[in-house]
Structures are given as structure tokens and as C-alpha cells.
């Protein structure tokens with residue numbers, strides 16, 4: 153979401169692309185192996201996709217056991233962690249550790265607990281460090297009409313923020329997605345501005361909670377994966393907006409659409425067109441604002457595309473039924 157600002161801001165945008173790419177390169181680098189190895193009950197192992205995390209990042213958790221697993225839950229600093237089983241993987245569970253954009257840096261304990269199919273208790277625990285995110289901060293002086301919305305606009309924006317919060321708090325217990333997540337625009341692989349902080353006339357605004365993907369008005373916007381439409385309406389800041397519930401507390405957000413092609417409650421297949429790129433809401437020009445929340449934590453959606461590279465159940469089934477492969 154961009155406030156409607158002056159040309160000086162637009163000139164600075166090129167710099168943010170560079171800053172944001174630099175930041176994600178750091179997030180994705182696999183420096184030093186886990187300093188804080190997990191402690192598990194015998195026969196169980198826990199691996200993380202990176203040894204530490206940073207604000208706005210996402211880690212993949214893989215739990216493996218020598219015995220088939222039944223119930224498995226995850227907890228990270230008092231928040232539940234989405235955990236699921238992929239097809240024909242009785243001895244493995246995957247999960248996502250999501251670090252909110254504004255989570256205080258420090259050490260947090262990840263706990264995974266459950267039972268094997270035979271009824272034995274299993275558990276793992278690991279300390280995961282959260283580092284400060286590397287985000288750009290921009291200080292600007294702008295006309296006060298840009299930073300001082302009317303009382304009616306403030307009321308509306310507050311109500312909409314609460315509405316979104318209520319949606320993100322609901323955890324659909326089933327996993328609705330299956331397989332890889334995709335970037336919602338064809339041919340686009342990177343986005344800018346994730347986590348950027350903007351200080352307008354000395355007042356800090358909230359950090360930018362998604363990535364801005366380049367696109368011209370009318371470009372089709374695809375659902376990142378299978379899910380159910382949780383919201384499809386016009387909002388004050390993000391204009392025409394669609395929120396898709398993928399299950400297990402995972403939601404994707406699509407803002408500034410010129411046109412919405414779905415309605416709340418619709419079931420979407422992976423890649424379904426949910427709307428078109430536009431410049432509605434508080435923006436400088438057409439682009440797609442794409443957001444991701446995992447159990448209420450605002451994280452960089454591009455990391456989900458990179459981390460969940462497993463094929464869908466259907467693809468896996470075909471592969472496992474091929475003679476000579478296992």
C-alpha cells in the first residue's frame with residue numbers, strides 16, 4: 153500500500169528494490185549450520201530450513217520419526233505453528249515457523265509435541281533466535297492532507313483493520329492448499345518494499361506488511377494456491393481487496409485491484425484468477441500488494457513460494473506409483 157505522495161517518492165522507489173532484494177538475500181542465505189540444535193525424544197528429529205530467523209521471515213520445520221506419527225502440534229512462544237502431513241509420509245510432519253514483522257528480537261523456544269501411532273509420547277524443542285529485519289526507513293515531508301485523514305476516514309480504516317484482524321485470527325483446521333505456492337502474477341518472481349518503514353512529517357507509520365509486485369492495470373491476479381475467499385471488497389487503504397484462506401491459519405492478501413472477480417465464500421483452485429491489477433486505494437500507481445499472514449504473523453510471501461517446493465499430493469501419488477521409484 154502506498155500513500156499518494158509526490159514525485160520525489162517515486163524517484164526513490166528504485167532504491168528500495170535494491171534494498172529489499174539485499175534483505176531477502178540475507179534471509180535466504182544458509183550461513184552456519186544450526187547453533188541451537190533441537191533436543192528430541194529418541195527416534196525423533198527436527199530440522200529447520202535456517203539456523204535462525206529474522207523479523208518477517210518464515211522457516212520450514214521438518215520433523216521425522218522412526219515410527220509412524222499420529223497427533224503432532226507445534227508451539228512457538230505461545231503461538232500455534234501450522235503442522236501437516238504430506239501424502240504417504242506417516243513418519244514425517246512439516247510445519248511453518250512464522251516471525252511477525254514486528255516481533256521483538258530475541259530467543260524463542262519452538263516446541264513440537266505429539267504421539268506416535270502406537271501411542272508413545274514424542275517431543276522436540278529448539279531455541280530459535282529472531283534477529284532484527286533489514287528494512288529500509290524513509291523519512292518524508294509531505295502535504296498534511298496525505299497524513300491526516302478525516303475522522304470518518306480514520307473510523308473506517310480502524311473498522312477495516314479490526315475486520316481483517318478477526319479474519320486472520322480464525323484458523324481453519326483443514327489444510328486447503330496442496331503443493332507449491334505461486335507468485336500471483338505471471339512472469340513476476342520478485343517484489344519490493346516488504347517491511348519498509350515510512351516516517352511522514354516525523355510520525356512513524358506502520359511498516360509495509362506485504363510485497364509490491366509490478367504489474368499494469370488489467371493484468372490477471374492468480375490465487376497463490378487453493379483456498380476459500382475470506383474477504384472480497386473495497387477497503388480504504390488497500391482499495392479492492394481479496395483475502396484467501398488456505399487453511400491452518402495461512403492467509404494471502406491481494407490489494408489495489410482494478411476489478412474483483414470472486415466473492416466471499418468461493419472455493420478457489422490453485423492459480424484461479426481472483427481479480428485484475430489496479431491502483432485502487434491509497435497508491436501511487438498500479439501494482440499488486442501481496443501479503444501473507446501465518447497464525448497472525450505478517451511474513452514475506454515470497455519466502456513461502458521458495459520454502460514449499462513439494463509437489464502436490466496428486467503429483468506425489470503419480471510418482472510413487474511409477475514402477476522402480478519409491
Ligand SMILES: [Zn+2]
Pocket residue numbers: 153154345360362363364440441442
Ligand atoms: Zn503495498
